[in-house]
Amino acid sequence: MAIENRLSDPMLDPSSAAAAAGISVRYANVLLAEQGTSLQRLIVSRRLDHCRRALEDPAQAKRTITDIAFAWGLSDLSHFDRRFKTEYGCSPRDCRQRFQS
Numbered sequence: 834m835a836i837e838n839r840l841s842d843p844m845l846d847p848s849s850a851a852a853a854a855g856i857s858v859r860y861a862n863v864l865l866a867e868q869g870t871s872l873q874r875l876i877v878s879r880r881l882d883h884c885r886r887a888l889e890d891p892a893q894a895k896r897t898i899t900d901i902a903f904a905w906g907l908s909d910l911s912h913f914d915r916r917f918k919t920e921y922g923c924s925p926r927d928c929r930q931r932f933q934s
Contacts, residue, residue, distance in 0.1 A: 836875065839853070840880050841904055843908050845906055846876070878920070880905045880907055881921075884913070884917065888932065889928065891932070
């Protein structure tokens with residue numbers, strides 16, 4: 834919950850997420866390792882998921898990809914594009930086109 838409520842905050846990082854949950858980053862990563870992830874990867878994954886859903890939503894077709902990425906706390910567009918493509922197998926633009934046509 835500490836992460837989900839702050840995903841749009843570009844300042845959200847593992848340290849602040851762990852502090853909000855009342856645990857250390859190290860302990861959070863130990864817990865998340867059981868699921869094969871880390872706190873940093875979880876934050877990025879949740880942000881990417883929100884971006885993907887926005888790109889697939891016809892009601893948000895007028896929003897730019899940049900606006901959507903920034904709205905979910907992702908400020909490095911080339912990194913966003915690479916991570917999105919790795920996660921979903923297509924670029925943000927291709928994802929949007931697939932659901933807008």
